[in-house]
Amino acid sequence: MRRLIVIALVLGLATLAAGLIATRPSFVHGTELAGLTGDAGAGEAVFWAAGCASCHAAEGATDAARLVLAGGQRFASDFGTFVAPNISTDPVHGIGDWTLAQFVTALQNGISPEGRHYYPAFPYTAYRLAERQDLADLWAFWQTLPASDTPSLPHEVGFPFSIRRAVGAWNLLNLSDEFVVAGDLTEQQARGRYLSEALAHCAECHTPRDALGGLDRSAWMTGAPNPSGSGTIPALTPDRLRWSEADIAAYLNDGFTPDFDSAGGHMVSVIRNMAMLPEADRLAIAAYLKALPSDE
Amino acid sequence: MTNRIRVLAAATFAIIGVGATATIAQDLPAPVQARQGQFQIMALNVGILGGMARGNAEYDATAAQTAADNLVAISMLDQSFHWPEGTDNMALDGTRALPAIWENLPDVVEKWGAFGAAAEGLAAVAGTGLEPMQAALGPLGATCGSCHDAYRAPQ
Numbered sequence: 222m223r224r225l226i227v228i229a230l231v232l233g234l235a236t237l238a239a240g241l242i243a244t245r246p247s248f249v250h251g252t253e254l255a256g257l258t259g260d261a262g263a264g265e266a267v268f269w270a271a272g273c274a275s276c277h278a279a280e281g282a283t284d285a286a287r288l289v290l291a292g293g294q295r296f297a298s299d300f301g302t303f304v305a306p307n308i309s310t311d312p313v314h315g316i317g318d319w320t321l322a323q324f325v326t327a328l329q330n331g332i333s334p335e336g337r338h339y340y341p342a343f344p345y346t347a348y349r350l351a352e353r354q355d356l357a358d359l360w361a362f363w364q365t366l367p368a369s370d371t372p373s374l375p376h377e378v379g380f381p382f383s384i385r386r387a388v389g390a391w392n393l394l395n396l397s398d399e400f401v402v403a404g405d406l407t408e409q410q411a412r413g414r415y416l417s418e419a420l421a422h423c424a425e426c427h428t429p430r431d432a433l434g435g436l437d438r439s440a441w442m443t444g445a446p447n448p449s450g451s452g453t454i455p456a457l458t459p460d461r462l463r464w465s466e467a468d469i470a471a472y473l474n475d476g477f478t479p480d481f482d483s484a485g486g487h488m489v490s491v492i493r494n495m496a497m498l499p500e501a502d503r504l505a506i507a508a509y510l511k512a513l514p515s516d517e
Numbered sequence: 518m519t520n521r522i523r524v525l526a527a528a529t530f531a532i533i534g535v536g537a538t539a540t541i542a543q544d545l546p547a548p549v550q551a552r553q554g555q556f557q558i559m560a561l562n563v564g565i566l567g568g569m570a571r572g573n574a575e576y577d578a579t580a581a582q583t584a585a586d587n588l589v590a591i592s593m594l595d596q597s598f599h600w601p602e603g604t605d606n607m608a609l610d611g612t613r614a615l616p617a618i619w620e621n622l623p624d625v626v627e628k629w630g631a632f633g634a635a636a637e638g639l640a641a642v643a644g645t646g647l648e649p650m651q652a653a654l655g656p657l658g659a660t661c662g663s664c665h666d667a668y669r670a671p672q
Contacts, residue, residue, distance in 0.1 A: 281663075281666075281667075283659075447670065447671055450615070450670065451606055451607070451615075451670045452606070452613065452670035452671040452672060453671060453672060454671055455671065455672060471571050475567070475570075475571075475654075475655065475658055476658050476659075476661070476662045477563065477564075477567050477658060480560060480564065481560045481561070481563045481564035481567050482556075482560050483560075483563075483658055483661030483662050483665055484662055484665065485662065485664075485665025485666055485669040485670075485671065486665070486666060486669070486670070486671045487666075488671075489662045489663065489665065489666035490666070492662070
């Protein structure tokens with residue numbers, strides 16, 4: 222009996238240790254990024270495509286106010302309410318004193334400069350797939366943005382979700398280095414996939430989640446309950462979204478459906494971002510949506 | 518002008534209960550049907566302009582002016598009977614109107630007023646050429662979107 226307990230203990234400790242090693246924060250080092258020079262102009266396009274302002278600007282911000290990344294917006298989930306932090310260039314309240322390596326580590330590994338795990342309400346699971354050059358450009362654009370001294374507010378997340386370390390285990394299940402839509406894609410579809418999966422994180426809203434809050438990759442873009450209340454976020458697979466590619470691209474620009482209803486909910490903010498991109502990018506996203514596997 | 522509409526609307530976006538209980542979509546209360554019809558008429562007229570703006574239809578000054586005038590006319594419709602309390606999407610199936618509407622009536626009224634102002638801006642230029650019409654349609658669409666963002670649930 223005693224021996225059994227000892228074996229169980231040893232096994233338990235070993236599993237724990239393996240878990241801790243596997244979930245240990247991993248940093249991107251400056252040397253990996255040494256060859257990159259950021260271009261602020263190109264970074265602006267990355268900024269809009271990636272939708273940073275939709276979460277980090279003040280609720281309902283429009284026009285120039287969308288460049289003030291003071292935080293404060295609240296995101297309800299099954300695990301509690303997350304509050305977007307200040308990520309402006311303020312060195313005290315924002316991320317003004319960060320390095321490019323710290324920025325990339327946050328965006329692609331979900332790890333803070335102190336080694337804490339971020340919650341996946343911050344879509345680093347998507348940004349993980351972004352090109353490093355794009356992130357260097359984004360960081361160059363960042364340097365042109367205003368500072369805000371609004372303090373960040375704490376999340377309202379209860380135990381056990383308040384244990385950030387647990388996110389490390391979640392990451393083992395949900396952090397992927399592969400695009401979801403695979404197979405032969407045209408150049409345009411591949412561009413659309415990059416924009417949609419790596420930057421604009423369309424799936425964060427349009428894909429259902431499993432019990433742990435991870436995206437169900439087998440039901441990609443097949444629609445999902447609306448996390449912030451009632452209603453359903455529509456499916457975008459070609460069997461359900463029957464709009465033409467031109468209609469999809471136009472909606473992403475002017476916000477009107479083919480029946481000239483006007484988009485609502487969180488899609489309004491997404492469209493504000495998409496409208497800042499070149500038309501070719503909106504058409505590429507439309508082409509990608511038409512290449513999605515259908516949901517039977 | 519716009520100010521007067523706003524005051525009027527504020528005075529009349531009144532709260533009249535219909536004592537509605539959970540109803541199925543087929544027999545929605547008349548006020549809900551009426552407001553949805555009103556929005557359908559708006560979409561129809563925006564569609565005339567949007568079709569031209571997107572290049573799907575040829576620009577037609579008379580049609581563009583008529584559509585813009587219709588939008589102004591709708592923006593002046595007194596809204597008091599369309600929004601009785603108890604007709605939100607928690608109380609009824611078949612409506613996408615969020616309860617937040619009744620918690621923020623002054624803001625809803627302001628957003629309706631913004632739609633009216635944008636419609637007037639559009640009507641001032643819609644018949645004068647494709648480019649001015651396109652330029653004025655964007656701000657109009659933004660007023661639809663900002664109200665749907667805050668007060669309408671997805672399907």
